[in-house]
Amino acid sequence: MIMASQIMRRLLRSQQANSPARVSSLLLGRTFSTESNPIVATLFPGDGIGPEIAESVKQVFRAADVPIEWEEHYVGKEIDPRTQSFLTWESLESVRRNKVGLKGPMATPIGKGHRSLNLTLRKELNLYANVRPCYSLPGYKTRYDDVDLVTIRENTEGEYSGLEHQVVRGVVESIKIITRQASLRVAEYAFHYATAHGRARVSAIHKANIMQKTDGLFLKCCREVAEKYPEITYEEVVIDNCCMMLVKNPALFDVLVMPNLYGDIISDLCAGLIGGLGLTPSCNIGEGGIALAEAVHGSAPDIAGKNMANPTALLLSAVTMLRHLELHDKADRIQEAILKTIAEGKYRTGDLGGTSTTTEFTKAICDNL
């Protein structure tokens, strides 16, 4: 019963959201394709279990007749001097051209002299917002049944600017930077997302009672953007209150927008509420309407190649990607199929407590479409 009402709620929300299509295409700078003209999307299968779960995604999309053509790129074996990392310039150009991508788990090779892969992607594609929709999967029981929130995290500055130095021996300073431009950008995206997906409330998370100028600037920007969207309720919550309320009653929150560090912690906390990183979708939004959906779990080298991996995170991320492309009906169908398969409980991979293989699970989803 609860399951059915949750699915109904989500369907109603996404149906309501179909009106601001023009706003979104202006904002994102592109118009979307029709059935005859497939969209090209970049796919990074990644390492470890990446190729298997990417295969699952391709299968499910084929079974659902999604008009997407995949352009696959792999992480190279040598450092490309143009990007200073193992990702080649062609891969990045492909994402820039297609404006949509899906990324599997990538293990950064250990060594010196190159940037981490995630950092490269973020800097080169200017991915400024990380969006994680967290909702309880009906049928997979955790201690929290009524989670339905979205965390939007500023991804470029804040505490993760990497500007640290040793002042004198034993004293280290780390600089946290907040700029008006980045805060406005992420606040704009948060309110746009809320409007596009029929969300009623946006909460800005901060610690401005202590960090008055930095988080104060972030809040000021959020307030400015909030005035342009009067139909959405806007509130501000101090982060310690937010943490406590999240673990006591997650139903209190809807969309959360926050700077980098708080976003990191809160989005992982919300992932923990619904069952872990293996089930959480994630999407990075970049300048010019680029959307790179990714699975945030690790590459799990110990189960790679054994057909035991759980493709749910990558599948749900792909669904997020579809919603970004406004293919809402396809997205709903696939999401419903995934939820139904997990809820039925007959085909579950090892990490959810079952014994199915990746291929069996994928086939069950295709059957449920």
Next chain:
Amino acid sequence: MARKALPILKHLLQSAETPLPSLHARSVTYMPRPGDGAPRPVTLIPGDGIGPLVTGAVEQVMEAMHAPLYFERYDVHGDMKKIPQVVLDSIKKNKVCIKGGLMTPVGGGVSSLNVQLRKELDLYASLVNCFNLPGLPTRHENVDIVVIRENTEGEYAGLEHEVVPGVVESLKVITKFCSERIAKYAFEYAYLNNRKKVTAVHKANIMKLADGLFLESCREVATKYPGIKYNEIIVDNCCMQLVSKPEQFDVMVTPNLYGNLVANTAAGIAGGTGVMPGGNVGADTAVFEQGASAGNVGHMKLVEQKKANPVALLLSSAMMLRHLQFPSFADRLETAVKRVISGGKYRTKDLGGESTTQEVVDAVIAALD
């Protein structure tokens, strides 16, 4: 045969009926020095919002128990520019203080008085004890976590400035001196309280120098306590584990900001910040207050309806009694509070009941033996 069996049977039945020594056991006598029973002065700061209500509760219970202390009350409010010197002098003289929350105006240009007090008195360790109270239903069982948080530096150094309009910097300062003394306090606490494991919470994969220095200090101190297990965990993973498997944590030592988040999360999973005791301690003085910082001022409705939860401050005052070396008063107070909570009749709104503060206080006084 029957004659022999009868007394054995009687003995067995009797021992089965004897209640387990839980709330009533008397520990071995505490031998005080002559003159220890003379009333000790304790500074009392009622604070803002629900502060006066809950400190009033503490005063009433102390009087009902005839505890050997008397309160020197000073009024401090959150909108004052600084803490009055007379208050600081009183705390330095008495060495012990109990206080309610002081409100910090958000973005108001006044630095938080709570933080000021901690810096003035150099209360470098903040302690929150989060545990499941018997009889209080929560989603997580077996929670017994003590969060020890560095209280003076880190992100709360308050060093912010506007570089150019629209770009603000905030400095996070980590020093070896402060990291070492908080690590020493954490291990000493674990040693003196028979705790088995200390976990350091950090984000050193991103903030390599700052949190790296913190970790280095913790590792050094860990080598001096071979009987206590030490491990490290990244803060976002830590929050995820807290909501799914909190029983793995024992004592946690953290820098300033992460400690705030972790303490509030741990308090939330164990029953809410209305019941968790805690305090701040330095080399010379100790200030006891509600453990986790969320909701320590409360909102206007709570104040008007007088439904604030006094349990946290009552348990903190029990900690204060132990700190002053009055163990039997502390035991009596804790037993009474636990009896009232497990009884279930007198609970304030945040615990799911409808009682007012005064009703809970009366119930605690009635439960004292």
